[in-house]
Amino acid sequence: MKTGRIIKSISGDYSVQTNDGVYITKARGLFRKKKTSPVVGDVVDFQVENETGGYIQHIHERENILLRPPVSNINKVIVVMSAVEPEFSQQLLDRFLVVVHSYHITPMICVTKKDLANEKQINDINQILSKYEEIGYDTLFVGESEDLSVLIKPLIEGIIVLSGQSGVGKSTMMNRLFEDLNIETNKISKALNRGKHTTRHVELFEMEHGYLADTPGFSALDFSHIEKETLTDLFPEFANIKSECKFRNCTHINEPKCAVKTLIEEDSFYQLRYKHYLTLFEEIQNRKVRY
Ligand SMILES: Nc1nc2c(ncn2[C@@H]2O[C@H](COP(=O)(O)OP(=O)(O)OP(=O)(O)O)[C@@H](O)[C@H]2O)c(=O)[nH]1
Ligand SMILES: [Mg+2]
Numbered sequence: 001m002k003t004g005r006i007i008k009s010i011s012g013d014y015s016v017q018t019n020d021g022v023y024i025t026k027a028r029g030l031f032r033k034k035k036t037s038p039v040v041g042d043v044v045d046f047q048v049e050n051e052t053g054g055y056i057q058h059i060h061e062r063e064n065i066l067l068r069p070p071v072s073n074i075n076k077v078i079v080v081m082s083a084v085e086p087e088f089s090q091q092l093l094d095r096f097l098v099v100v101h102s103y104h105i106t107p108m109i110c111v112t113k114k115d116l117a118n119e120k121q122i123n124d125i126n127q128i129l130s131k132y133e134e135i136g137y138d139t140l141f142v143g144e145s146e147d148l149s150v151l152i153k154p155l156i157e158g159i160i161v162l163s164g165q166s167g168v169g170k171s172t173m174m175n176r177l178f179e180d181l182n183i184e185t186n187k188i189s190k191a192l193n194r195g196k197h198t199t200r201h202v203e204l205f206e207m208e209h210g211y212l213a214d215t216p217g218f219s220a221l222d223f224s225h226i227e228k229e230t231l232t233d234l235f236p237e238f239a240n241i242k243s244e245c246k247f248r249n250c251t252h253i254n255e256p257k258c259a260v261k262t263l264i265e266e267d268s269f270y271q272l273r274y275k276h277y278l279t280l281f282e283e284i285q286n287r288k289v290r291y
């Protein structure tokens with residue numbers, strides 16, 4: 001028996017990295033019966049069948065699991081958004097942050113394509129990012145001329161996942177960080193017109209003492225596991241002052257003496273965050289999630 005980490009999964013073949021190299025393994029029917037299957041990020045025990053292959057016998061307990069795409073044992077998700085092409089959307093960013101928080105994973109924000117943005121767009125995004133920093137998020141704003149490895153390498157600890165809309169530049173970041181990687185990237189116009197994602201599978205790449213993972217762009221953000229009562233906890237600045245609301249289970253909507261409503265009174269950034277909170281609250285209430 002050997003133990004290793006699944007770094008890639010393609011049509012039933014799980015690449016498992018061990019101390020003495022990568023084995024291509026398969027999962028037997030045993031997992032189908034248990035209604036679970038191995039995912040990238042899992043630490044697994046497998047029976048060696050030959051020099052390069054084997055059968056997975058056991059999945060070690062997961063610290064967390066992100067669905068769509070499935071990756072487990074994540075330390076941090078870098079939510080990648082582009083400044084332009086596709087245009088920066090604070091609403092989409094807030095949705096991503098909420099989803100990542102809901103899996104008890106720490107998100108950070110990386111905005112790309114700075115080189116394509118004009119001065120006003122750069123100023124606006126810098127201003128927005130400084131507000132997210134105020135809440136406690138780490139942020140990056142990069143373009144073609146920034147040295148990515150200087151910025152990203154210090155962040156690597158455990159499994160770090162790049163996540164975000166199709167076309168924002170996740171695979172481009174990977175290619176710049178890893179020499180000779182050459183992951184397929186796409187012209188944004190083509191990617192969007194065909195409504196197709198360039199990256200189709202998740203893969204972990206070793207970096208420093210951990211891994212960086214490229215993922216396919218999300219086509220849908222799943223909220224089905226989030227309850228409206230706990231949504232407020234997924235907005236850290238609201239969660240922090242919740243205890244100051246008059247009502248213990250305040251949803252910050254119709255209740256009097258609400259600390260969140262006081263917070264947003266004079267600040268347009270928090271008003272926008274609150275607006276996105278309300279939109280999500282309603283969506284959860286109606287459970288018709290679509291994006
Ligand atoms: N000018 C400029 N172009 C960029 C930058 N980052 C990415 N691009 C371009 O944006 C397009 C899409 O990039 P990808 O790396 O394929 O995007 P992705 O996020 O991996 O997309 P999916 O795999 O579909 O999820 C490519 O044509 C890249 O060359 C950047 O910082 N500046
Ligand atoms: Mg990609």
Ligand SMILES: [Zn+2]
Pocket residue numbers: 242245246250251252253255257258259260261
């Ligand atoms: Zn309140």
